[in-house]
Amino acid sequence: MVDTRWETKTARTLVLDVPEWPGHLPGQHVDIRLTAEDGYSAQRSYSIASAWPSDGGGTVELTVQRLEDGEVSPYLTDVVEKGDQLELRGPVGGWFVWREKQPAPVLLVAGGSGVVPLMAMIRARGLARGRQPFRLIYSVRTPEDACYADELRRRVRDDPGLDVHFVYTRKAPDGWPAPPKRIDVAVLNTHGWPPDFQPDCFVCGPTSFVETAADILVALGHDAKKIRTERFGGA
Amino acid sequence: MELDGNALAGDLREVFAGDLTAAVFTCAGCGHAGAVATLRVFQPAPGLVGRCPSCEDVVLRLVRTPDRVFLCLSGATRLELSLDGE
Amino acid sequence: MGIISRGFGGRRRESSPDLPPGQYLTHDFPVLSAGPTPRIPLDRWQFSIITETGEKHTWNWDEFTALPADEFTVDIHCVTKWSKLGTTWKGVSLDTLMADVESAADYAMAHSFGGYTTNVPVEDLLDGKAWVAYEFDGEPLHPEHGGPARLLIPHLYFWKSAKWVNGLRMMPEDEPGFWEAAGYHMYGDPWSEQRYHGD
Ligand SMILES: Cc1cc2nc3c(=O)[nH]c(=O)nc-3n(C[C@H](O)[C@H](O)[C@H](O)COP(=O)(O)OP(=O)(O)OC[C@H]3O[C@@H](n4cnc5c(N)ncnc54)[C@H](O)[C@@H]3O)c2cc1C
Ligand SMILES: [Zn+2]
Numbered sequence: 313m314v315d316t317r318w319e320t321k322t323a324r325t326l327v328l329d330v331p332e333w334p335g336h337l338p339g340q341h342v343d344i345r346l347t348a349e350d351g352y353s354a355q356r357s358y359s360i361a362s363a364w365p366s367d368g369g370g371t372v373e374l375t376v377q378r379l380e381d382g383e384v385s386p387y388l389t390d391v392v393e394k395g396d397q398l399e400l401r402g403p404v405g406g407w408f409v410w411r412e413k414q415p416a417p418v419l420l421v422a423g424g425s426g427v428v429p430l431m432a433m434i435r436a437r438g439l440a441r442g443r444q445p446f447r448l449i450y451s452v453r454t455p456e457d458a459c460y461a462d463e464l465r466r467r468v469r470d471d472p473g474l475d476v477h478f479v480y481t482r483k484a485p486d487g488w489p490a491p492p493k494r495i496d497v498a499v500l501n502t503h504g505w506p507p508d509f510q511p512d513c514f515v516c517g518p519t520s521f522v523e524t525a526a527d528i529l530v531a532l533g534h535d536a537k538k539i540r541t542e543r544f545g546g547a
Numbered sequence: 548m549e550l551d552g553n554a555l556a557g558d559l560r561e562v563f564a565g566d567l568t569a570a571v572f573t574c575a576g577c578g579h580a581g582a583v584a585t586l587r588v589f590q591p592a593p594g595l596v597g598r599c600p601s602c603e604d605v606v607l608r609l610v611r612t613p614d615r616v617f618l619c620l621s622g623a624t625r626l627e628l629s630l631d632g633e
Numbered sequence: 634m635g636i637i638s639r640g641f642g643g644r645r646r647e648s649s650p651d652l653p654p655g656q657y658l659t660h661d662f663p664v665l666s667a668g669p670t671p672r673i674p675l676d677r678w679q680f681s682i683i684t685e686t687g688e689k690h691t692w693n694w695d696e697f698t699a700l701p702a703d704e705f706t707v708d709i710h711c712v713t714k715w716s717k718l719g720t721t722w723k724g725v726s727l728d729t730l731m732a733d734v735e736s737a738a739d740y741a742m743a744h745s746f747g748g749y750t751t752n753v754p755v756e757d758l759l760d761g762k763a764w765v766a767y768e769f770d771g772e773p774l775h776p777e778h779g780g781p782a783r784l785l786i787p788h789l790y791f792w793k794s795a796k797w798v799n800g801l802r803m804m805p806e807d808e809p810g811f812w813e814a815a816g817y818h819m820y821g822d823p824w825s826e827q828r829y830h831g832d
Contacts, residue, residue: 345635346638346641346643347635347636347637347638347641348637348638348641348642348643349637350648352643352646352657353635353643354643354644383643383644387638387640387641391639391640391641392638392639392640396638396639397636398638399635399636399638
């Protein structure tokens with residue numbers, strides 16, 4: 313690990329320098345395996361947040377959300393330090409990916425840390441100067457829980473055709489027009505693409521969030537085949 | 548806890564040369580066809596179990612030992628892989 | 634084995650000399666699931682034993698819970714490496730359930746609601762070694778842990794103790810069940826660390 317930065321109070325980005333990294337597509341993930349002194353080991357998947365090739369050279373970035381009672385995530389957010397080695401396998405996954413040559417508009421729907429692989433797609437589009445219109449609907453508990461907030465603000469200004477809409481489930485910023493609420497039909501209808509545009513939809517986050525959002529998209533008339541989902545787990 | 552077939556990518560990659568999550572399975576139980584990534588996967592268990600999103604039947608079982616991977620595809624009548632890697 | 638992760642402890646665990654090799658002690662009761670948890674109404678519950686000749690013995694919930702039951706305390710060992718000591722259960726011994734069953738089969742396949750199966754030699758089911766348990770710690774067995782009733786064969790790895798069990802099919806020859814077909818050991822003795830096929 314060559315660098316690290318906090319995205320929120322509980323989410324940290326790890327910048328990794330991986331020898332012989334073959335490059336990756338946005339949406340792919342790695343499997344990290346931790347091994348204790350006595351040989352006990354635990355493995356978890358983490359999405360790649362960065363695009364390839366990365367601005368800073370050959371690095372790969374992950375963003376990990378700490379779960380208080382978790383086994384692996386608190387180690388990655390609070391224990392591992394610059395200079396430490398991590399054992400990883402990847403990049404893996406070839407279905408939940410976006411490719412520059414896909415011409416359709418894109419709708420990204422993120423719940424919590426589910427934003428990570430979608431951010432990689434936004435970054436890859438930026439890098440390739442993609443023209444496909446992108447919309448991100450990003451559900452967070454409070455404004456303080458939003459990862460990449462500054463970068464998203466900058467990209468909405470600088471990357472033509474990118475829109476971002478936040479959904480706050482616990483606490484909205486002062487002056488926000490709506491009270492805190494979960495993602496619903498109105499949000500996806502207003503801030504997504506009409507089904508007629510046949511957008512490629514990517515939905516990622518906790519399992520229950522993904523099911524809710526994907527069900528709404530289907531109910532709104534999106535073709536189930538155009539909706540790609542990735543479940544991170546949880547209740 | 549429930550995940551989906553995306554979480555199988557790493558282990559399947561050890562058995563197959565390419566990515567398998569984009570491959571299309573056909574369920575032996577109900578005939579539903581879909582990407583391996585859309586299977587319903589439950590954890591923790593002695594292995595990884597991928598169930599058909601349409602009928603919940605078990606489509607694949609994957610068991611990892613320290614030095615081997617076992618893959619049992621008895622719930623799929625067919626697996627279709629694209630050869631251009633996409 | 635891979636690199637040691639500096640400062641990584643992992644989930645709290647203890648080793649203990651009383652445990653089978655490779656096992657760690659746990660004090661909670663981890664829930665393993667390979668599918669959605671079936672919820673079986675008691676009026677639809679039944680348990681059957683089908684012999685190799687096709688003869689079928691069936692108990693509904695009232696008949697089953699009217700059978701003489703044992704209360705017993707045993708250690709359990711899960712193949713995912715946790716062991717839990719001194720767990721108390723109530724259940725009907727397989728000796729009781731098999732008393733009127735005429736069978737010369739050496740093996741049995743346990744079947745569960747939800748489709749799970751696991752194979753066991755008949756001699757491992759008899760002589761007070763196995764039960765169909767319906768209470769844990771003095772309470773009705775929770776669906777997450779296999780309720781209304783689960784098989785309990787504590788001397789084998791816990792995957793043999795089929796959750797949501799609804800029957801036994803007697804078999805002259807050994808056949809693999811759900812995990813056995815996918816690479817786990819046919820017998821599964823924790824003391825000889827028979828985890829996987831070929832161990
Ligand atoms: C393909 C894939 C990509 C992923 N990418 C990322 C990523 O980019 N960033 C990231 O932070 N995480 C990601 N995850 C989730 C990650 O793999 C771990 O599940 C997560 O970090 C929790 O691990 P843990 O060991 O800390 O918690 P555990 O010890 O496994 O679990 C602790 C408790 O938290 C609950 N829990 C487990 N996972 C979640 C969850 N996702 N949300 C809420 N509660 C949960 C468990 O049920 C348990 O009660 C991804 C998962 C998958 C399958
Ligand atoms: Zn099916």
